[in-house]
């Protein structure tokens with residue numbers, strides 16, 4: 551898998567570095583997320599949730615839940631119980647407070663947990679979701695195997711992730727934005743020098759489109775569908791556990 555890590559001067563493994571990075575930016579994450587995407591991320595999340603709602607999932611696991619935005623959006627699917635896990639305790643702490651303020655503690659439970667060693671038994675959930683998380687996994691294949699394991703038969707996986715636009719003009723504009731504006735603004739607001747440089751680099755390196763679908767197939771997912779969003783800046787991947 552990718553050797554790209556946020557902090558080049560650190561010898562720590564990718565997982566530790568990712569947790570450290572998100573712990574550092576947690577207080578500013580929501581603001582940066584919605585500002586840097588001009589709020590489009592909310593639209594993408596809504597579309598992703600609409601796509602899993604047909605299956606009427608009662609239980610959803612949101613992996614790499616961060617501050618819980620995707621878990622909260624997933625309520626629209628009609629699910630009775632949503633569980634979110636993330637390796638960054640500070641991101642989870644922000645999420646727990648958000649859920650408490652919204653009075654949603656009976657429906658949404660957020661806790662620390664690792665996508666590559668999920669703490670739940672086989673076949674626990676009707677659906678699993680990951681928004682902007684798979685790109686950060688230390689081992690993508692292991693993460694997808696674990697997601698497959700905890701899904702019930704017939705369960706649905708929904709992954710929302712950044713991808714690389716193909717259209718030359720969009721690609722040009724997006725590269726300018728992600729190489730210059732995004733790292734500059736991210737650094738100013740989050741105070742972390744590396745986080746918003748790592749973001750565009752990790753998007754560029756990520757095996758998106760057909761390559762990601764191949765990973766899903768290798769983990770056992772079937773009936774895979776791909777929806778490219780906003781000129782291919784993000785993609786939703788849906789797959790089933792047969």
Ligand SMILES: C[S@@+](CC[C@H](N)C(=O)[O-])C[C@H]1O[C@@H](n2cnc3c(N)ncnc32)[C@H](O)[C@@H]1O
Nearest residue numbers: 572614615616636637638664665681682683686
């Ligand atoms: C860009 S944030 C996305 C958060 C949230 N899903 C959202 O849509 O805003 C990526 C999250 O993935 C988490 N993450 C990365 N690797 C992980 C792993 N192996 N297991 C669980 N969470 C992980 C990070 O800690 C971080 O909170």
